[in-house]
Amino acid sequence: MALTQSGSTRDHWSSRSAFLLAAIGSAVGLGNLWRFPAEAGSNGGGAFVLFYILCVVLIGLPVLLAETLIGRHGQASAPESVRRVASASRASSHWSVLASMGVFAAFLILSFYCVVGGWVLYYVGVFAVDLVNSGVAGGAFAGQSADHIESLFPALIGSAGWTVGLDALFLGITLYFVARGVSGGIEVVANWMMPAFFVLLLAITVYGMFGGGFGQAIDYLFTFEPEKLTGPVMLAAVSQAFFSLSLGVAGMITYGSYVGRNVNLAGTSAMIAGADTLVGLLAGLCVFPIVFSAGLPEGAGPGLMFVTLPHAFQDMPFGSVVGLLFFIMVFFAALTSSVGLLEVPTAWLIDRFRIVRRFSAMIVAFGAMVLGALAALSFNALSGWHPLGFIPLFEGQGFFDVLDGLTAKLFMPLGAILTALFVGWVADRKLVDIENGIGGALHLTWLFLVRFVCPLALVGILVMGLFPDLFG
Numbered sequence: 496m497a498l499t500q501s502g503s504t505r506d507h508w509s510s511r512s513a514f515l516l517a518a519i520g521s522a523v524g525l526g527n528l529w530r531f532p533a534e535a536g537s538n539g540g541g542a543f544v545l546f547y548i549l550c551v552v553l554i555g556l557p558v559l560l561a562e563t564l565i566g567r568h569g570q571a572s573a574p575e576s577v578r579r580v581a582s583a584s585r586a587s588s589h590w591s592v593l594a595s596m597g598v599f600a601a602f603l604i605l606s607f608y609c610v611v612g613g614w615v616l617y618y619v620g621v622f623a624v625d626l627v628n629s630g631v632a633g634g635a636f637a638g639q640s641a642d643h644i645e646s647l648f649p650a651l652i653g654s655a656g657w658t659v660g661l662d663a664l665f666l667g668i669t670l671y672f673v674a675r676g677v678s679g680g681i682e683v684v685a686n687w688m689m690p691a692f693f694v695l696l697l698a699i700t701v702y703g704m705f706g707g708g709f710g711q712a713i714d715y716l717f718t719f720e721p722e723k724l725t726g727p728v729m730l731a732a733v734s735q736a737f738f739s740l741s742l743g744v745a746g747m748i749t750y751g752s753y754v755g756r757n758v759n760l761a762g763t764s765a766m767i768a769g770a771d772t773l774v775g776l777l778a779g780l781c782v783f784p785i786v787f788s789a790g791l792p793e794g795a796g797p798g799l800m801f802v803t804l805p806h807a808f809q810d811m812p813f814g815s816v817v818g819l820l821f822f823i824m825v826f827f828a829a830l831t832s833s834v835g836l837l838e839v840p841t842a843w844l845i846d847r848f849r850i851v852r853r854f855s856a857m858i859v860a861f862g863a864m865v866l867g868a869l870a871a872l873s874f875n876a877l878s879g880w881h882p883l884g885f886i887p888l889f890e891g892q893g894f895f896d897v898l899d900g901l902t903a904k905l906f907m908p909l910g911a912i913l914t915a916l917f918v919g920w921v922a923d924r925k926l927v928d929i930e931n932g933i934g935g936a937l938h939l940t941w942l943f944l945v946r947f948v949c950p951l952a953l954v955g956i957l958v959m960g961l962f963p964d965l966f967g
C-alpha cells in the first residue's frame with residue numbers, strides 16, 4: 496500500500512493483513528511497553544489493570560470500530576472523512592472538529608513520544624557497547640553492580656544534552672520515513688519486526704516466570720481491590736486504553752481511509768485490540784517480577800521499564816544479545832507508532848494547504864522538536880517549571896507530564912466522546928450498517944455501547960477523574 500492520494504483513485508492497503516499489521520504497528524508501541532507498566536505501578540496495580548481491560552472491551556473496541564468506519568466511508572484525511580460522513584447523513588460539517596482536535600493532539604503526543612524514543616535509542620547504544628565489553632555468552636553488564644545499572648536512567652534523563660539530542664535523532668528518523676512516504680521501508684520492517692517482537696516478549700516473560708517475583712507480580716496486577724478504584728485511577732485506565740489503541744487522535748480514521756470494501760472492520764478491530772492488550776499485559780508481566788524480586792519501587796513512573804529490564808538481562812544467559820535485540824525491537828515498535836503520529840498532521844497539512852509532503856512533514860517535525868525539547872528539559876534544566884501547576888490534575892508536573900496528561904486525559908477521551916456521539920446518533924443508520932460488517936445481536940450490542948455506554952461512561956469518568964474532591 497502507499498499512503499498517498501493520487502487524483503480520484505485512492506491507494507489502499509495491499510491486503511487485509513497489511514492493514515492489520517500496519518494498524519497493530521501503530522497501536523503497539525511505547526504505550527504498551529513503557530506507559531502501561533508505569534501507569535499500572537503509579538495507580539496501584541490490579542484495580543487499574545482490570546478496569547483498563549474493561550475499558551478496552553466496552554469503550555475502546557467500539558470506538559475503534561467507529562473510527563475505522565468513518566475513515567473507510569470518507570476515503571480522505573480525517574477531518575474530510577468526517578465531513579463526508581456528515582454530508583451523507585445531512586448533518587453539520589462542524590462535526591469535523593472531532594478530527595481536527597485529534598490532529599492537534601497527535602502533534603502534541605508526537606512531541607513527547609520522541610523524547611521517550613530517544614531513551615530507547617540510548618539503551619540500544621548501551622547494550623551494543625555492553626555486547627562488546629561483556630561478550631556474547633554471559634549475561635549483560637558483566638561485573639557491574641545493580642546500583643550501577645539502576646543509575647544509568649537517572650543519569651540519562653538528568654542530562655539536557657543527551658535527552659534533547661536523542662529526541663532530535665529519533666524525530667529525525669521518524670521524519671525520514673514520513674517525508675519519503677511510509678509504504679516502502681516501514682511497512683516491510685513492521686511486517687517482520689512485529690511478529691518477531693511478539694515472540695521475544697513472550698520468551699522474556701516465560702524466562703521471568705522462573706526468576707522469582709512472578710507470583711507476586713500476578714497478584715499485584717490481577718487482584719481487584721475495589722477501594723483502589725478511585726476517579727483518578729479510572730481516568731488513568733481509560734486514558735491508557737485510548738493511548739495504547741491510538742484512539743481519539745484521528746489516527747485510526749486515517750488508517751481506516753486506506754481500507755478497501757472487502758475488509759470486515761469489526762473482526763479486524765477485535766484483532767487489533769486483542770493483540771495490543773496482550774502486548775501491554777505481557778510487558779507488565781516482564782517488568783513487575785523484576786520490580787518485586789529486586790526490591791524496586793513500583794511507582795517509579797517513566798523510568799520503570801528502563802530500570803527493570805536491564806536487570807533481567809544481567810542474569811540471563813546471552814543477556815547482552817537478548818537485551819540488544821529487545822531494545823532494537825522496542826525501537827521499531829516505537830517507530831511504527833511515531834510514524835503514524837507524524838503522518839496524521841502531515842496528511843492534514845497536505846490536504847488543507849496543498850503543501851508538498853516533504854515540507855509538510857518538516858513543518859510538523861520542527862514544531863514537535865520545539866515542544867519536545869521543552870519536554871526533554873523538564874527532567875533536567877527546567878525541572879522546576881510546572882506550566883499548569885495551578886490546575887490540581889497537573890500540580891507539581893513538568894512539561895513532559897503535562898503534555899502526556901493533557902492529551903491522554905483530556906483530548907483522547909473528548910475525541911472519543913464526540914466520535915461515539917457522531918457515529919451513534921448523527922451518522923446515517925444505513926451507512927453505518929453497511930460499513931461495520933456485523934449483524935444481529937452483535938450489531939445491536941455495538942450500537943448500544945456506542946450510543947449509550949461510551950459517551951455516558953466517558954463523561955462520568957472524566958468528571959470523577961478531574962474533580963475527585965466532588966466525590967468525597
Ligand code: PHE
Pocket residue numbers: 521522523524525526527601604738739740741742744746832833835836
Ligand atoms: N498507540 C501508540 C502506542 O501505544 C501511541 C499512539 C497514540 C500512536 C496515538 C498513534 C496515535 O505506543
